[in-house]
Amino acid sequence: MTENAAEYDKKLISRLKLGDKSSFDELVVRYGAKAFQISFGLLSNRFDAEEVVQDAFMKVYTNIEKFRGDSSFTTWFYRIVTNLSRNKYHWHRRRGRDENVSISDNRFSGDGVQLDLEIPDRAFEPDRLLERIEAESTLMDAIKKLPEKFREVILLRHIEDMSYREIAGLLECELGTVKSRIARAREALKFKFAQAR
Amino acid sequence: MNTNNNNNCPSFEELSAYFDSELDQFSLEYAHIQNCDKCQRELDAYTKVSVMLKEELSNSVPDDFSAHMINSLKRRRKRDSSVDVSPFGFFFKVAALLVLSGIIVVALIPHKSNIVQQQVSDTKVAPLIFLDKLTPSGSYTHSQLPPSRRSAAGASDSIDITNMMQVSTGQMGDENLYTSSENKDSVAVIHPKVKQVWSVDSLKHAEMQFAQFAEVAKFATNNSSITMTLKLSKKNLAQFVRNCKEDGFRLLSPSQPQPEQTHFAGNKNDSVLYTATFVQSE
Structure with missing residues (x-):
């Protein structure tokens, strides 16, 4: 995030606090697509991702007065997006959407390349068809199989070009943890990408 | 490009940090990576993954996403009239x-x-x-x-x-x-x-x-x-x-x-x- 972009965000926030709804729309234009990409990357489901983005913006709208600007708007906003995506992901897990998928960290080997998760085959279920199409991409498939914590960091890094420090602040974890997770996620994706070629 | 290629290559974590411009420029690893073919090949692979990832996710966004989202949010705010700025x-x-x-x-x-x-x-x-x-x-x-x-x-x-x-x-x-x-x-x-x-x-x-x-x-x-x-x-x-x-x-x-x-x-x-x-x- 450039300094100019951050400054412009501040202006939009000030205007929104004054009740200028057009500035809210502008925030949607500026960050909606990237938020969608992050959420879609985390959930692998277009409809869920869209719902998350909508919920996230509603939270921004209703809580804008609580935003003091101690962190950048993007850090605050993407934290909301990430948390909502996490909630939705775990909500679906609890209710069995992906009951056959174990995505625990134990499945992810130390070298970051052995991802042996099994995705249930529901290709012929109509409501799963779109998801399947979306998951056909090798890379997306690989992302989907990454442990949740790895997915978060690699998406924030690549989609929003966040620094390690920003990601650590957003996810409230150590800098070293971010560094390690990004590296492992990247190795896994590289491995998968090479396999597909 | 130097053809240096030895077993002293840094860990993939260091290499990844280098790729993200997060590695200390004055570290030994940094100097090594710049002159190592093997490391450079790894970095090429990272680049491909990065490009692919951005491309895939960018393509996943519908063309009219922003307009659609703005309209959806307007409808939602209208529907839930209690929702207003605090x-x-x-x-x-x-x-x-x-x-x-x-x-x-x-x-x-x-x-x-x-x-x-x-x-x-x-x-x-x-x-x-x-x-x-x-x-x-x-x-x-x-x-x-x-x-x-x-x-x-x-x-x-x-x-x-x-x-x-x-x-x-x-x-x-x-x-x-x-x-x-x-x-x-x-x-x-x-x-x-x-x-x-x-x-x-x-x-x-x-x-x-x-x-x-x-x-x-x-x-x-x-x-x-x-x-x-x-x-x-x-x-x-x-x-x-x-x-x-x-x-x-x-x-x-x-x-x-x-x-x-x-x-x-x-x-x-x-x-x-x-x-x-x-x-x-x-």
Whole structure:
């Protein structure tokens, strides 16, 4: 995030606090697509991702007065997006959407390349068809199989070009943890990408 | 490119950090990576993954996503009419409207002989405020207020703000026309000009709190105090006072807006020119 972009965000926030709804729309234009990409990357489901983005913006709208600007708007906003995506992901897990998928960290080997998760085959279920199409991409498939914590960091890094420090602040974890997770996620994706070629 | 390729290649974590420009430029690993073919090939692979990832996710976004999202959010806000910018946001909205559009507040008056027209200065478009100078000082319930005062306040009844906020105001202004009561059942009479003095533990903290008012308020700051002047509605003045209390600020002028009161007379949207001075507590 450039300094100019951050400054412009501040202006939009000030205007929104004054009740200028057009500035809210502008925030949607500026960050909606990237938020969608992050959420879609985390959930692998277009409809869920869209719902998350909508919920996230509603939270921004209703809580804008609580935003003091101690962190950048993007850090605050993407934290909301990430948390909502996490909630939705775990909500679906609890209710069995992906009951056959174990995505625990134990499945992810130390070298970051052995991802042996099994995705249930529901290709012929109509409501799963779109998801399947979306998951056909090798890379997306690989992302989907990454442990949740790895997915978060690699998406924030690549989609929003966040620094390690920003990601650590957003996810409230150590800098070293971010560094390690990004590296492992990247190795896994590289491995998968090479396999597909 | 140097063809250096040895077993001293850094770990994939270091390589990944290098790829993200997060590796110390003066480290040995950094120097190695720049001159190692093997590492460079790894970096090429990272680049491909990065490009692919961005491309895939970028393509996943529908073309009309922003417009669709804006419309969806508008519908949702409309559907859930209770969702609006928080009361403090409403404060900003009202304050900004008052400042920017210069809404003129004119109260109806039955007897012109009993009023004095006072122009509130210090705003770009000064509103006209009518004050009843003949009403003696004291505490009043709304029904006890002189009719002219009730009328001048612009409302036929008091406003119960019990559920809206915890405070009400009864500022006397320079003339000390009224004093508010600490009795919760009494009605505060809010003067169109309110001055308050607050004690704060940290001026820096207060300054941060008020940074968000930059566009609607005027500030005068020195080493020992911050004075803020802005225009806002009665309702939002009460909200502001409550927020100050919640932030731990202590009111040093007890005859002025009273957090204990839950009623105030007049129209909640009536404009008030509010001056608050925040002084460092000892």
